[in-house]
Amino acid sequence: MPVFQQGAINTTALVVPDLYVQIVPPSVTLLNGVPTNILGVVGTAQWGPVNSPVILGSMGDYAINFGAIQNRKYDMGTHVATAVLQGASNFRGVRVTDGTDLAASVIILSTCLTLTAKYTGTLGNALVASTGPGSAANTSRITIALPGLVPEVYDNIAGTGNALWVNMAAAINNGTGPARGISQLVVASAGAGVTALATASYAFTAGTDGAGVSATNLIGVDTGTRTGMYALRNTGASIGLLADCDTSSTWTTIVSFALSEGVYMIGCGPAGDTITNAATVKATAGIDSYAFKLLQGDWIYWADPVAGITRVVSPQGFVAGRLANLSPEQSSLNKQLYGIVATQRSVQSLPYSAAELTVLGQAGIDVICNPAPGGKYFAARFGHNSSSNPVTNGDNYTRMTNYLAYTFNAGMGIYVGKLQSQQSNDPVRRQVSATLSTFLQAMKDLQPQAQVDDFSVICDLSNNSPSRIALGYLTADVKVRYLAVIEKFIVNLEGGQSVLVARQQTSASGS
Secondary structure, three states: OOEEEOOOOOHHHOOOOOOOEEEOOOOOOOOOOOOOOOEEEEEEOOOOOEOOOEEEOOHHHHHHHHOOOOOOOOEHHHHHHHHHOOOOOOEEEEEOOOOOOEOOEEEEOOOOEEEEEOOOOHHHHHOEEEEEEOOOOOOEEEEEEOOOOOOEEEEEEOOOOHHHHHHHHHHHHHOOEOOEOOOOOEEEEEOOOOOOOOOEEEEOEOOEOOOOOOHHHHHOOOOOOOOHHHHHOOOOOOEEEEOOOOOHHHHHHHHHHHHHHOOEEEEEOOOOOOHHHHHHHHHHOOOOOOOEEEEOOOOEEEEEOOOOEEEEEOOHHHHHHHHHOOOOOOOOEOOEOOOOOEEOOHHHOOOOOHHHHHHHHHHOOEOEEOOEOOEOOOEEOOOEOOOOOOOOOEHHHHHHHHHHHHHHHHHHHHHOOOOOOOOOOOHHHHHHHHHHHHHHHHHHHOOOOOOEEEEEEEOOOOOOOHHHHHOOOOOOEEEEEEOOOOOOOOOOOOOOOOOOOOOOOOOOOOO
């Protein structure tokens, strides 16, 4: 009485009398939408792996993996911090350097043991190694400590002379058991020394960040081992930014990456940029695309909790964080931004005039300003990407289009390899239509606010001809009408002593 998965048995060729059970999968496959809250941030840091995306959920995670926020341009932590203030909580952080970064190190007793920080960066200079007697008789112990983290203690290390240092290096590099694994802070190398261990502490030195990066380092390369921006490939990031990358010559490259990966990239102009210059640069930068959002170079005064000062930072993290905390049908337009002390314009009491906003709007440049249409708070003034097409220039178009496309890409591949007939009642085409329709209907019926306005799905013989079916093609035509973002609200007021007011009478029952 064998049991088979459907399709694993040829039922027309059975000879032996028996019970044959086939497990049939559900006829309707459900789609689960891809995450839209993952924010990719590329920048410098004082610790952590280089050109390798790290999952972060909070500033605590950032501190453990990359160290503290740094008061300098291109700092990744600054953008993570300002995005966290907007509610963002799902990051992919990529640290970049200029190639001059060094790992801190220390040599214990001249030739006995060399300890090197696991990562390059100045945070490694805070490492301290302490040696002394072990808990058990005739053993030794070494403790590796970094402020803010639980110390790593390697206890009861046996041996004397050079054997002790060899065993100590092995304990650090390989761990001593389930309770004390491989060091996450240092790498050890035993020398030829035979000096007896002393009770002492040894400070690490010479770690450098390599933070003198340029836009080229932030962009990186897409060949071999990916670096910079390209390290965000296949991370699932739906929004991304290159920290403080205000170099207009890089923007077309960023757009190309954004389109290929389905990431809404957030860029900005240089600090203190004029509106006229910004519009001119945008017009010649070749970034008329829904995949890129360009923010005016009106940078933000932000109270840095680490440096203890109010400093000027890029607006990218604020807007990217707000978008990451919104569902994909939403726009950043008129959504309050938090943690902003002032902007370079507002601190001078220079509100944007209607004429200035018109220039920015026509140029496809968004800006953070106060007041916003909804009140006296800081918010994005347009909620637009850099496209000049009014049908595709909304944040909602970029994010919803990417969301739908990559959800279908992630979930509909299960139908490749299945069999399709030229009959009108083909079950696979019905399943495809049901899968897509069920997903979109759920978005339409979502309460208290729908995510799409309407949709249609066609997957039948009307768009799958016999010749195309014979060639192995299956086509599903999906149309989705997005909800429209209210951008211009017009209230028609007729007032005066002679105005006639007519009221429509309605009964309580509505009849």
